[in-house]
Amino acid sequence: MTDVLIRPATADDATALGELGRQTFVDTFVAGFAIPYPADDLAAFLDASFSPEATAKKLKEPGAAWWVAEREGRLLAFANAGPNTLPHPDGRASHAELRRLYVSQDAQGLGLGTKLLALSLDWMEAHTDGPLWIGVWSGNHKAQKLYAAHGFEKAGEYQYPVGRWLDDEFILRRG
Template sequence: MTDVVIRPARPEDAPAVARLGQTTFVETFVEGFGIPYPPAELEPYLESSFGLATTTARMADPAEAWWVAEVDGTVVAFAQTGPNALPHPDGRPSHAELKRLYVARSAQGLGLGTKLLAVALDWMAANGDGAEWIGVWSGNLKAQKLYAAYGFEKAGEYEYPVGSWRDREFILRRG
């Protein structure tokens, strides 16, 4: 039997979360969706976004909340929420944003993303004073379908930089 635990992240989870963030980004966007990020720029992006120092600092930020999903004691998914930072004219930092919801390829299909989303949405409702926000890559239809099932609707678009590459991102809003 597989032992699955969803819990708030702890400081000692930072190395596992950092590795998972880097690995899942590459598995999802480079390998899965085939986005041709410039190779010389991908590694610096991964380090600045998911490096251990960055992850440790973000996890220690009292304005953010993180959860992990463990399967048999191994961190295989995480969710990160915090003040909204998406570039939308109606968005405010006092609103809440789901910043990341990452599930390792090996753990997909276990319902961990949905479980983490539910926990994150509860936090967002309790810690924001307005709409709830999510940024999602325009080509990630599976994620968009999941968020739509929870009442999120497209409210805008923006370009998300990965080095000199620009991803077309959708801004989703609920409330």
Template sequence: MIRPARAGDAAALSDLAVATFFETFVEGFGIPYPPADRDAYVAEKLAPAIFAARIADTDHGVWVAEQGGVAIGFAVAGPCGLPHADVATGDMELKQLYLLRSAQGLGLGGRMLETALGWMEARQPAAIWIGVWSGNLKAQRLYTALGFEKAGEYQFPVGSWRDEEFILRRPASRG
């Protein structure tokens, strides 16, 4: 089941974000983040207060994927904050979309993506943007199939560590 996040979900979403960060980037892709950088990233970007603020902000959409009442995935969308000269006021960004490894392959990721994209498209942005790690070829292929094109690159901070990220953009729907 996918549902909009509620205020009481902030701590669970923080825990889920930390778990999926480690599963995806540390274990899955084997990025050797120094522990101090991982800890700084978790404290600064994945804290319950971050999720609480986004849930409360009507400019953001936050969704929870649940199985048996337990949160197993989440998505966050909102105003584009990517460092690109062409980002315009009103542009939207898929900020996060993660599932626990044990929940992958159930179709929930695709449904969460459809939910987030539909929410952003309803706001009629000039463009929808996504930042994706340069080594995540599977995600890049998916986003390309959905009409996103590479628009640039930037250094994504994880503490003092820097990941090479691609900036993808899809123009506004004209239908």
């Protein structure tokens, strides 16, 4: 893995980040977990979340941080953290949230998720005045186990919209 570079994302990464986010979401939740999203809802979500324009806008968000893992100029994984947006009564925007941690299917098992998580957690600890937060799909037991190993505990539940479809999500908190 010495040929993999982990670095802060730049505006030039917007298109590749969007493509990686879109493909990883489909690989994970549609193909992997077989969530039966209606086609219109999935398409609307993917466009709103991962179009080059949406990604470029998110990269400019004040108080947010992005990292990418790349090999030979191709993005393999990314992480995004920023001000907390999770709907928990104890949550504040001044707290930090891990918003996305995506590793492409062909980069699974390289340790990139763990490295990006450690980098994100260090950044979050330095940019919060309270606990750290993560939202995770209720059926993603592997991710929940990983986050629990880093001190996160379930603090609540909410519904995450994918178009009009609502995913049942857990809110995790550390600290």
